[in-house]
Amino acid sequence: MRVPLLDLRAQYATIRDEIEPSLLRVAESQSFILGPEVEALEAEIAAYVRAEHAIACASGTDALLLALLDCGVGPGDDVITSAFSFIAAAEVVALLGARPVFVDIEPESFNLDPDALERAITPRTRAIIPVDLYGQCAAMSAIGGIAELHGIPVIEDAAQSLGAEHRGRRAGAMAAYTTFSFYPSKNLCGFGDGGLVTARDAAAAQRLRELRSHGESERYVHARVGTNSRLDALQAAVLRLKLEHLDAWTAARQRHAADYTSRLQARGLGDAVVTPRLGADTSRHVFNQYTLRVRERDALRAHLQECSVGTAVYYPLPLHRQPCFRRLVSNAHLPESERAAASVLSLPLYPELGAEQLAYVVDCIAAFYARAV
C-alpha cells in the first residue's frame, strides 16, 4: 500500500465533472484579472468567515505584505510573531526593513504563547502576527486583549486555518486583519497560487484594494506605494467551486483525525506518540495537518518512507534559528519552539484518505516502536 502525504488527484476526481463550467465561464468572458469572478469569491469568503471585508490577492505571503503595508510597518519597527511557523510572516517583516521579534509557543497548541507575547511588547512594537498552525486558531481572545491594551494591530496568519473557530468565532472575524492562502497544500486550494486578506475596517479594506493594484487610487494616480498582487479570475472560479465542498471536506478531515487519534491511543505507545490536543477555546479545528509529537522522529519518518507513507515536518528549524535572520535576531533561546521543531511529524490527511490507508499508517507506526523498544 502507498499513502501519500497529500493526494490532490483524489480531490480532483471528486470535482472533475463540475469544474468545466467554471473554467469555461472564465474563458468565455476573457476577463482574467480581478473582475466579477474575484468579487464573487471575496463576497463568498467574507460570508464564510463572517468578516466585514475580504480582499483577494496573489498569495498568502502577499496577504501578509499588504496588511503590514497598511499598518505602515517599516524601518525601526518591531513585529512580534511566533518562532515556530512557516517563514512568510517574518520574511515580509524583514523585507519591509522592520525587525521580526520571535516569541515562544504554547506546547499543546503549537501556537503563540500570550504570556510570552506580553513580555515581548516594547514601544517599538508596531504589529503582532499570531499564526493559526495546522488548522487550529491561536489564543485569539487573550492575544486580542493584550494587543488592544497596547493599541497594537493584530494580523492573524490563518493560511492553514480557513474555517477554524475560537470560542465560536471564525478566523477572519477576530483580528484587524486575517490572511489566508490558497496554495495547493491548504484546505481550500486553487490551481496555483492565491491569497486573501480580511479587514474589519472599511477604510482599511479600501486601502488594501489599492495596495494590491500598485497603490492606485484613481486611474494612474497612486496614493501609496503598493505592488501587483491581483488574483486571477481562473483561480477565483476554481476556489468558488471548491468552497461549496469545504464543509464536507472539513468534516472528513475531522473524522480522519479522530480515527488516527483513537487508533494510535489504542496501541499503547505511551509518550512515544502524543496525539494533537484541542485547546479549551478551540470550537472548530479544521485539521489542515494532523501533527504528532513523536520520539525518535527522524528514524520513524525514515521507517514510514520505507513503508511508502508520506510524512512532513512542519517545521524542522524555528525561525529564530534561520540563517537569513542571523543578523536580525537577538532572542536565541525559545525552548518550546525548539522542542517542537525536533519532535513534530505530520501524517497523511486529506478528505479522500481511505480507512484502510489510515489503518495502515497506524500499523506502520506501531511496528516501528515495537521494533525500537
Ligand SMILES: *Cc1c(COP(=O)(O)O)cnc(C)c1O
Ligand atoms: C502557506 C503559508 C503561508 C504562505 O502562503 P503562500 O500562499 O504560499 O504565500 C503563510 N503562512 C503560513 C502559516 C502558511 O502555512
